[in-house]
Amino acid sequence: MKLRSAGLLLLLLSGLQADGQEKEVRAMVGSDAELSCIHTEETSFDLNELYVYWQIKDTNSMLETVAYYLPGNTSVGHHNNRYKDRAQMSLDSMKQGNFSLHLYNITPQDEQKYDCLVFRKMTEKILKVEVMLHVAANYSMPVVSAPTAAPQDEELTFTCTSTDGYPRPNVYWINRTDNSLLDEGLQNSTVSLNARGLYDVVSVLTIRRTPHVNVGCCIENVLLHQNLTVSSQKASEPFPGSTGSNTDVPGEAEAGKSSTVVAAIALLLTVVVGAAAGWWCRSRCPHRPPWGYAGARAARPELGLTDHV
CATH class of the missing domain: 2.60.40.10 (Immunoglobulins)
Structure with a gap:
């Protein structure tokens, strides 16, 4: 009933x-x-x-x-x-x-x-x-894989993954140099439901190779007002195959070291010769006040040291 x-x-x-x-x-x-x-x-x-x-x-x-x-x-x-x-x-x-x-x-x-x-x-x-x-549901922190392209390749490929979130996410790639959004046409994102009924996302970004590229992957959960962003690398870290701006050139470093040694030897000889000349003059000219000549000679090496520094 x-x-x-x-x-x-x-x-x-x-x-x-x-x-x-x-x-x-x-x-x-x-x-x-x-x-x-x-x-x-x-x-x-x-x-x-x-x-x-x-x-x-x-x-x-x-x-x-x-x-x-x-x-x-x-x-x-x-x-x-x-x-x-x-x-x-x-x-x-x-x-x-x-x-x-x-x-x-x-x-x-x-x-x-x-x-x-x-x-x-x-x-x-x-x-x-x-x-x-x-x-x-919160998405996991994105993981961005570094590019494995050979040095001669003109393009770099990055992959970003995040799992177990809800609702369906928005995926953005960011140029970390100026924090601008990269063109969506450069990325291919796949969002799928897993066995728990939550979303997993895999996004692939393909861009032209440039020195010191640094991109970020952003997973946005609109309902939670949440953006999870991870960069591909530190801003100062070069990619494999690129040349850093602070790299020393072999030969130039050795030449610099040699110039430094020569300058030090020349300075030492100047000091020794000056001291010997002062001793010789004092022994040959005993009638002059010892402080008059010795003081002048003592000042010259100091000036010379100051000039070189």
């Missing part, structure tokens, strides 16, 4: 329109969510008079029941096996006008528009609320 009543009620509900109460709820995969459906005009209800339904539309736009309550039931019933033991309404809360649905262990497949329908004695509609459940 109860099943016949439930079927008759579904026929009546199929023609009802929402009362303008539309809500949005966001939930992460694996978490719990509460879909709110509260009657604010009354604070006390007799459960023996209430018929409560939570419904969705299937892929064929047919009504499908997630959970329901019928008068005389000692617990809330579940019609859809996919929601069995995952959807719950509180009997005590319903007595106070709170007909909210609790969903546990959210999956990507739970992203639906849910209708809360409450009747008194099957014929008096007292509440209808629409709740849109949005589901999200």
